[in-house]
Each structure stands twice: as structure tokens, then as C-alpha cells.
Amino acid sequence: MNNKTRTPLFHVSKRGLLPWYKAWAIRAAALLLALVACGVITSLVTGQNPIQVYAAIINGSFGSPRKIWVLLQNIAMLLCVSLAVTPAFRMRCWNLGAEGQALIGGLAAAACMILLGKTLPNWAVIACMCVASLAAGALWAAIPAVFKARWNTNETLFTLMMNYVATQLVAYYCVVWESPKGSGTIGVINPSTEIGWFPQIGSYKYLLNILIVAIVCVAMYIYLNYSKHGYEIAVVGESERTARYVGIKVDRVIIRTMLLSGAVCGLAGLLLVGSTNHTLTTTIVDGRGFTAVMVSWLAKFNPIWMILTSFLIVFLGRGSGEIATKFGLNRSFGDILTGLILFFIIGSEFFINYQIHFRKSGGKEG
Amino acid sequence: MDNKTPAVKMRNITKTFGPVVANDKVWLDIYRGEILALLGENGSGKTTLMNMLSGIYFPDEGEISIDGKDVVIRSPKDAFDLGIGMIHQHFKLVDVLTAAENVVLGLPGKLDLKAAAKKIREICDAYGFEVDPEQKIYDMSVSQKQTVEIVKVLYRGADILILDEPTAVLTPQETDKLFAVLRNMRDDNKAIVIITHKMHEVEALSDRVAVLRHGQFIGDMPTKTTNAQEMTNMMVGHAVTLNIDRPEPVDPKPRIVVKGLTVRSIDGILKLDDVSFTANSGEILGIAGISGCGQKELLESIAGLQPVEKGSIEYIGDDGSAEQLIGKDPLAIQRMGVSLSFVPEDRLGMGLVANMDLGDNMMLRSFRSGRSVFTDRKTPRQLALDVVEELDVVTPGITTPVRRLSGGNVQKVLVGREIASAPTVLLTAYAVRGLDINSSYTIYDLINKQKKNGVAVIYVGEDLDVLLELADRILVLCGGKVSGIVPGRGAKKRDVGMMMTKLGGNAHE
Structure with missing residues (x-):
């Protein structure tokens, strides 16, 4: 018989539910494979010993106590933005405006520090900063939310565009509030009085941020999984028709959830300005608004898993920086490795959902 | 027939989805010049088996041969090349194209719509279809769309046809027409497989029946030598009774009073036109009609999900007080203390979260x-x-x-969730659509139990035989208007069928 009647070499079929340990075994295998692939590519392309490269990646994050603190701080900030987008994502509302919402929160905080720093006592300035930042972030998210709820506009484009508005606004105020004159940057705000600077816990500069984000993380987990609001968000996300059928006011849930999403973004901006940097630049959020999308997806919108995924992303990022300096490699090489590893991790989901059947050996051939 | 070579021979076909065994070593023969009815409960693997024949799934094990030659069907294209065509439950047509364009879509060669139209007309003439090749799909009724699907597979030269529950969406008259066409095709020596749940259709149409149960092949026999009871027993695996209970209503009192209800869709199309009726407590009001005649809008208006243009819907409480339901959303209705349960047509898209x-x-x-x-x-x-x-x-x-x-x-x-709240009004839309006999009877029992508890039940159905056996009164909708309300006891299927297609039917003739 001709070739046409041969059994295909393999075919793909959907799996049933895998037990969790098997699913995690597949993910772990993917990570292992990714590391091997990265090692091979590293030695092929750069001639470096892959073991040394791995050592450098680990050294980049854990090489010294300072590096560990920076790692934790970066995880905390990325996690904060990721937590912010998650309620919207659970509602299948793709808020890609976290960058702008955080930035505008930072702008509000900086404005309070600069404009109120000379007239109000420190505690009052900090209180104003908190209120203003959260409100500004929420407002920035509320605008697209209202349009979506009322006229069903596409939130993806709308939130994305709001990022540019936020960036340009900050760029404008960087010139208005420039210090020293002519620098075009704001510089450290209130360097001598330290008004509006968040208190430091002991000698640990970043500990306050880390604690606040940890609390937000647990609170968000409880809110999404155990509260009535969280349940409404899940129902609206799965099916707006079901939501209406049981009397959930869909537009109200959309606006409420986006307000929350924006407010937590605003919190991220507040922490970056008030606690970490004490200044404001257009790049202060550093693309976290977009990286957060990946963190949230990788963790399947589960706030607790997000600790792990944001660690992974920050760890890889710090590692690539380290290779760049240590081996004189282009920084892009680190990014290539990061991309490869993420590719393997995301690809492993295919093998969790599907299985491949190969033609049985000795099978009938035409 | 015994010494004929089967057109299709399936042997030891096994297909699993994860831990679920959909087909377990199934044997099936399909002959030319014969209509085979494939019977089985939901989840017994009928559709899976046919999907493997039409190249949508690939079997884990087993052999298929066509006209005595071993074949491997890897894709729908392979199936087409072997002359196998399947008409799915959900039509796969492009709405904005014409019938002819849909038929030639994806075919190799030059696009010659005129020639295609001519060939389509020839096919129609040969088997007695009515299709206008130039008509756009969005202008067509459900049964016309189905006809286009059948023409599509015939045009591609299929001589083994599989129809997956083709009558689920048709009126009795349309069903008769379809059956006439299928008989013509059988006489043209084509092999035809029809998947259905409806026993009377099996008896009316098929030459042979094959029964699957839990993914296993139970047996096949000529239709003449069997009967509905035996086939049902084979499907279910034990003896079942086929009569639907209809207890007398106890103390019926008006519960929902609808007056002059007029509803337009978002596009401004009139969906309900001056509809008036009363639904009583302790009674099942059946709603009959061709699909899309306003049934959905009617139920959703009562449930507070559909904006209403005109009219009134009143809920009469036990103490005789009347409350207007129009203008209230489901939450407001619930807060008024009206316990209204609704089993919508779209179970996973509306009633539940999948x-x-x-x-x-x-x-x-x-x-x-x-x-x-x-x-x-x-x-x-x-x-x-x-x-x-x-x-x-x-x-x-x-x-x-x-x-x-x-x-x-x-x-x-x-249904379990909806009746758990001890409703006073129960709205159901196509409550047994796609359900097998066992599940259907469970649902009928549940609905009857609600009726005995004094619930006003509004039952939108598509199977007239069931409506005639279950409902106390039947309201017939035709194009958004009330075509008539008849008592369920003693109503004739033919009359109700006529009322579905023409206002008032021939009741006045």
C-alpha cells in the first residue's frame, strides 16, 4: 500500500487532570532542560565554561548581603505591581497600564514631598503622600475602566495609551521641579530635612517595602479567594452572562476592580519614591508594569505563587547583569538566556495539558 | 444483505481522553443503501466514534477499512478523499457568504461560482433539496443551513454521510422533509449514519440500529425486528419505562400574568409582539415554537434579564398581591422575596461557570x-x-x-441548584436538549415534583412529543406572537406543528 496509509509518527491528545506532583515534575524537568540548553549555548557561542556562567548568575543575586537585599527589594517591587494587575486579570480585563498607574502614583508622592515639604510636619506629608498616590493610581485605572464598563471599549489599548500620558506628565514635572536648575532632573527630594522619606526599620533600608508588599500579598490572596468581591471577580471573568444571570452588576465590578488594581499600582509608585529612591524619574518603574504581566500569568494569577515567579524573573535579571560585567559579555546575552529559560517554562505547560503518542515500534507500515 | 461488503468496517476502535475511555474496542459495520441509526446515551461515545471516522480524532487503537481496504484517516481531508462526510450538530458555515461560496470554500482549483451553482442545483434536484445557491447564510433558517451542510458534503463527492443529531433543531415538518431526502440518498446507494436520541425517528427512518453503551458496542439489528422499548433497554442497560407522568394540577392559581409584552433585540428586531398569557401555580405551561421565535426573550423578560419595550409582567403572591417584574434585575426580583428559578438554554455560558x-x-x-x-x-x-x-x-x-x-x-x-431554593416560579429552556433518555426522565420527574409542590413551571421545549405528554397547557409561539394556547391533554401533534409555522395554524379551517 502507498505511503498515505501509514500511521502518523505521533499524534497529540488532551490529558485529563494531572496530579499536582506530576505537573510539578514536568515543570522541574523543563527548568533543568532549560539550564542544560543554556549551558550548551553559552559554551558554543562565547566559549565560556557554562558552570562558571551559572556560578556568576547565582553570585549576581546571592554574592553578598547587599546583593541579597537588593534582590529582595526588587522582588518586592515587582511582586507589588504583579499583585496590582492580578485582580483585573482574574476578571479577564487586561490592564496593561500598570506602568503608568505606578508612575502617576509616584508623581503624586513626589508632588506632596516637594509642595508640602516646607509647610507640613513630616508625618502629615507622609499621610498625604499615601492618600494621594493611591488615589492617583486608582484614577489612572478608573478612566479606562469607566469607558469599558459604559461603552465596552477595549481596555488593553486604552490602558496601554495611558502609560504614555503618564510618562510625558512626569517628564514635564521633571523640568518644572528640576534641581539643581538646568539639570532637567528632580534629584533627591528634601535631601537635608528628609521630609516625606519613609522611616527605615533598623539599619535595613529595604525592609519596610518588603514587609508592606508581603502584607499586600497575603491580603490580596485572601481577597481574591475568600471574599464575596473576589468571587464576583471570578464570575465576571469567566462569563459576564452568568454574572448578569445571578444579578451581579458587571459594570460596577469592573470599575471597582480596576480602582483596586490602580490603587495598588499607586502604592508601588509611592514605595519607589517615598521609601527607595526619594526622587522621581520617568523610568523609575523600570518596565515592571509589563514584566508584571508575565509574573502574574506564570503564577496562574495566584498571589502566593507570584512570590516564586517574581523571584525567578528578578533572579534571572540580576544574573544576566552579573555575567555582563564579569565576562565582558554583552548584557543582551543574559537576556537571551532569560528568554530561553522562560520559553522552556512556558512550553512545559503544553506537556502538562497534552500528551503525545508515538507510533508503536514495529507498528504496521504500509 | 449478509454477503455484502460493508462500506465501512471499524474494528477494535479504542479512544481515551485522559482517564476516560470514550470508545472501548468498538466494532461497527456501515453498509451502502442503508440508513444506520447509531444509538446511545450521552457520553456513550457515538460522536467520538464518528469523529474518528471523519478524521477529527485519531484512534488510539483499532483498524478502519473502507470497501474492504485498510485505511488510516489522519485528517478531515483524508476522510473526504475516502468519501466520508459528516454534518455536525453545530454548523460550520460562514454567515456572510452565500450557499455556493460556502460549498466551494477550501476546495482546490479555480473559483467558478456559476459552475458550482449549477452543480448544486443538480444535487438538489437529484435528492429533492431546496437550496438557493445565491442566498446568504445569515438569511437562512436553521433547516436551510443544515441543507447547505448536506449539499456541501455531497458536492465533495461524499457517499458515506454521518449526521450528528440532525433533527434537534428542526420542526416536525422540516424533519419529515429531511427524512425524505435521506431516503432518496439511501436509494442512491449511499451509506448513511444518523446519531439521534429520539426513538420514534429511529423507527421511522432507519434500516438498522447499532447501540453503544459506556463506550462499548452492545449490538446491532434490523430496525424491523426491534422496538423502542428493547432499544432503550439496550442503551440504558436495564429496563426503563417510557411514559412521562402527568399528574392533575392541584389548586391552580394565577402566578405570573403577562400582558401585551413587546420586546425588541438590540438591533431593533421585533422579538416578542404583544404576548399575553397567565402561568398558574401547580401547572406546567409548555412553550412550543420553532427555535428563535421569542422563547429566549420571553423567559429572560420574566427573569429580569431582557429590556422590555412595552407590556406588563406581574407576579401574583400567595396573598393575591401583584408585583410588577418589568424594570427589575434578577437581584431586585430576589430582594422582593420572589423566588424565581431559571434554567437557561445556555447551561455552561449562562447558568453555570464552566x-x-x-x-x-x-x-x-x-x-x-x-x-x-x-x-x-x-x-x-x-x-x-x-x-x-x-x-x-x-x-x-x-x-x-x-x-x-x-x-x-x-x-x-x-436544575438541582435552581430547585434547591424552593422556587415559586420555575423557568426552563430546552431542559433536556442533548440529554439521553435516563437523564431526560430524571429531569421530567424533577419538574413534575416541582409542579406538585405548587410551583408555576414554564417549560420551553423542542420535542413536541414530550410537550404533548408533559405540559398541562401549551402556548405556541410563531414569529414572536402567540399563535394559540391549547390544553396539553388531547392536543394533536399535527395541529401544534401547524401553529408553529403559521399564526393560529389551521385550527380555524
């Missing part, structure tokens, strides 16, 4: 209860356990997402 588990789906109705900002998960979980136990829902557990359940079990979960 990705949530049984417990969370039970919570849809009750999650607001209590002052706490947190949800109470214990009560719905208990309700889920009760529903699973009382209605024999087949599920691995209450933490399984409902999308993983079979159609009948999904419906049991939905």
Missing part, C-alpha cells in the same frame, strides 16, 4: 447571604454533595470543574 467546580457553582445563587465580607463555602459545598447524591450526578467529586461533566450531569447540577 471552569468553576460544583461547590462554587452552587454558590452563584447564595454567595451574597450573610453580612460577612467573606463567602460562606460550607453551605454550597453541602448543597453540592446533596445534589450529587439525590440526582445521581456522575462526577469524580465536588471539586471537579463542571465543564468536565457530561451534558446530562451538567444539567442535573444546574
